[in-house]
Amino acid sequence: MIKVESIHKSFDGLEVLRGATLEVAKGEILALIGGSGYGKSVLLKLVAGLMRPDRGRVLIDGKAIGSLRGKELEQVRSRFGFVFQNGALFDSLTVFENVAFPLREKTKLSEQEIKSRVLSILDEVGLRATENKYPAQISGGMIRRTALARALVRSPEIMLFDEPTTGLDPIIGRTILNLIDSSHRRFGFTGIVVTHEIPKIFDIVQKVAMLHEGRILIVASPQGILSSSDPVVQQFISGSIEGPIQYH
Amino acid sequence: MLIRALGATSLSGLRGTGRMGVFLTKALVYALTPPFKFSRVLQQIHFIGFQSTLVIFLTGAFTGMVLSFQGFYSLTRFGSAALLGPLVALSLIRELGPVLSALMVTGRAGSAMTAEIGIMRITEQIDAIELMGLNPFRYLVVPKFLAAVLALPLLSAIFDVVGIFGGYLIGVKLLGIGVGTYFGEITAYVDMEDILGGIYKSLSFGALIAWVCCYKGYYTGFGAEGVSKATTQAVVLSSVLILVWDYFMTSLLF
Numbered sequence: 342m343i344k345v346e347s348i349h350k351s352f353d354g355l356e357v358l359r360g361a362t363l364e365v366a367k368g369e370i371l372a373l374i375g376g377s378g379y380g381k382s383v384l385l386k387l388v389a390g391l392m393r394p395d396r397g398r399v400l401i402d403g404k405a406i407g408s409l410r411g412k413e414l415e416q417v418r419s420r421f422g423f424v425f426q427n428g429a430l431f432d433s434l435t436v437f438e439n440v441a442f443p444l445r446e447k448t449k450l451s452e453q454e455i456k457s458r459v460l461s462i463l464d465e466v467g468l469r470a471t472e473n474k475y476p477a478q479i480s481g482g483m484i485r486r487t488a489l490a491r492a493l494v495r496s497p498e499i500m501l502f503d504e505p506t507t508g509l510d511p512i513i514g515r516t517i518l519n520l521i522d523s524s525h526r527r528f529g530f531t532g533i534v535v536t537h538e539i540p541k542i543f544d545i546v547q548k549v550a551m552l553h554e555g556r557i558l559i560v561a562s563p564q565g566i567l568s569s570s571d572p573v574v575q576q577f578i579s580g581s582i583e584g585p586i587q588y589h
Numbered sequence: 590m591l592i593r594a595l596g597a598t599s600l601s602g603l604r605g606t607g608r609m610g611v612f613l614t615k616a617l618v619y620a621l622t623p624p625f626k627f628s629r630v631l632q633q634i635h636f637i638g639f640q641s642t643l644v645i646f647l648t649g650a651f652t653g654m655v656l657s658f659q660g661f662y663s664l665t666r667f668g669s670a671a672l673l674g675p676l677v678a679l680s681l682i683r684e685l686g687p688v689l690s691a692l693m694v695t696g697r698a699g700s701a702m703t704a705e706i707g708i709m710r711i712t713e714q715i716d717a718i719e720l721m722g723l724n725p726f727r728y729l730v731v732p733k734f735l736a737a738v739l740a741l742p743l744l745s746a747i748f749d750v751v752g753i754f755g756g757y758l759i760g761v762k763l764l765g766i767g768v769g770t771y772f773g774e775i776t777a778y779v780d781m782e783d784i785l786g787g788i789y790k791s792l793s794f795g796a797l798i799a800w801v802c803c804y805k806g807y808y809t810g811f812g813a814e815g816v817s818k819a820t821t822q823a824v825v826l827s828s829v830l831i832l833v834w835d836y837f838m839t840s841l842l843f
Contacts, residue, residue: 423720
């Protein structure tokens with residue numbers, strides 16, 4: 342369903358992605374791991390069509406998203422749900438209004454139907470009591486859960502998560518991962534999760550890909566990653582300072 | 590080295606101008622094609638127009654009063670104090686009303702437009718809009734553009750009326766010109782062409798403010814400093830372009 346073919350992307354002469362290649366099958370969730378600043382979020386934005394690659398292409402059901410324009414691009418994007426690292430909630434709207442926003446703007450549902458769908462999904466993410474609060478009045482964990490609810494409310498086919506648990510305490514982090522897992526079971530979306538939650542993320546994904554030096558170093562099952570003999574993979578998942586990965 | 594730096598600056602300036610041109614074209618195309626976001630336009634008219642009325646009222650009143658004082662001083666030297674009404678009215682309608690109300694709106698609403706869009710950009714709210722399959726231009730830029738084009742002529746008209754009344758207070762109540770002379774001469778000397786000229790200027794200033802301020806917000810730099818710089822640049826560039834464009838409009842309409 343999602344195919345990343347030899348993607349290259351540079352910023353101000355710095356080549357972040359150097360031929361990354363990846364494939365995610367329909368209904369599968371893939372965890373994208375790798376060092377900070379190695380281009381995981383950039384890859385996610387390329388998949389969503391928020392950036393255009395310098396070379397290579399991203400195919401969504403065979404359509405190169407980087408070459409789409411106007412209505413066609415809007416239609417493909419309508420199939421996406423994206424949970425941003427900081428939530429990207431509209432700060433002038435309440436939690437309820439944030440979740441209702443895509444329904445109000447992109448569907449012809451009545452206000453009554455919108456209300457019932459929003460309240461139902463807010464119930465699922467445990468935010469029923471905060472529906473009238475603004476993003477500035479709620480915690481980081483609540484912001485991520487609101488963002489998750491907003492992304493899920495239109496039952497997207499593809500969900501992209503950019504570090505959905507970073508900066509949260511372990512319990513809230515686990516709650517978010519459980520929510521991703523339960524919503525995946527319910528909606529059956531295809532997903533990519535950019536994360537550092539190792540090994541917790543391995544419980545909810547079918548595949549893990551590691552991005553290293555601009556390329557996908559390995560794609561394997563969680564078990565395959567854990568048992569990999571590659572010294573880069575081993576150093577990264579064990580969190581060891583000694584090894585081939587050197588931060589300057 | 591110097592030539593290379595000059596070349597790089599010229600190319601960057603050219604790229605920026607081209608991008609601004611594309612931005613304006615997009616705004617115009619989306620403003621004229623459905624779907625239209627009427628409720629968003631009304632919200633923006635409330636913000637840009639209605640919420641600017643107090644500042645327009647105050648600046649209009651004091652501009653008219655000062656014009657009346659200065660005009661009286663100059664006209665008495667030539668024995669033409671009776672023409673104070675037309676002097677105040679023509680100065681306001683043809684020039685000061687549209688220009689000063691545009692500068693006031695730039696400071697009050699233009700800076701807010703840049704900051705709002707800029708903050709939405711750096712907090713990925715614009716990306717979120719795009720990923721919902723919505724067009725951020727239609728949602729964020731077009732309503733501001735239409736609202737500014739509609740609100741500026743109305744604000745300018747308020748500025749003119751309040752300014753003429755301010756001039757009346759000084760000229761008639763303080764300096765002793767007859768009320769009939771003040772208003773009678775205005776109707777004799779101000780014609781439709783003067784009023785239309787002021788309206789054309791206001792319409793173009795509205796488009797110019799929304800164009801520059803939305804553009805600067807949309808392509809803001811990184812972080813709080815980026816938004817702060819973009820806001821300053823938007824206000825400065827809008828203000829300068831208003832005065833430059835005013836010169837060309839005046840030359841055309843003269």
